[in-house]
Amino acid sequence: MSIEVNNETGFDVDEAEFAALARFVLDTLHVHPQSELSILFVDTQAMSELHQQWMDEPGPTDVLSFPMDELRPGRDGEVTPPGTLGDVVLCPEVAVEQAKVAGHSTVEELLLLTTHGILHLLGYDHAEPEEEKEMFGLQRKLLLTFLAGR
Structure with missing residues (x-):
């Protein structure tokens, strides 16, 4: 799994911890081990620009996701094809x-x-109540399991 973590801020970030979390999430969701992911930390100015450009909303936001190959989690123990x-x-x-x-x-x-x-x-979203319940439940389970194992 290729996970690149870059910090373009003055904020102290343990890049290894974020790579470990990403690896845990992707392994748990049966994403192919040769897949690629980039995690980038930016300041409010850069985030505001991205937020305006891609979401047409002013000001900074907490997180933005930019999918590439539209990979989905593996199902029934099957691993996804590799991709970005x-x-x-x-x-x-x-x-x-x-x-x-x-x-x-x-x-x-x-x-x-x-x-x-x-x-x-x-591919998870939270626009509809059922989607939100599924995504936030999975998000909580993944994060708590990762934190418990740290």
Whole structure:
């Protein structure tokens, strides 16, 4: 599995931990071990620009996902074909504020957002109530299992 983590901010990020989380999520969801994923941490200026360009919304957001090969999770123990999942872009400055509101650490918020972004790359969405229930339930299960094993 090729997981590239880049930090373009002054925020201290344990890149190995985010790569380990991504590897755990992708392995659990039976994504081919030769697939590729990029995780990028950016500042509010860069995130605002991406948010405006791709979502036509002003200001920074917490996470954006940019799928490439539209891979989906493997089913019934079958692994997906190899491919490029795409990019997960995170904004630590936004995550800091969200973590305060949620009552947990910024790292936990960023790990949650990373999991969320990867699920979007794999085709999960939360536009409809049933989709939200499925995606957020899986997101929670994946993150708690990963954190328990750290």
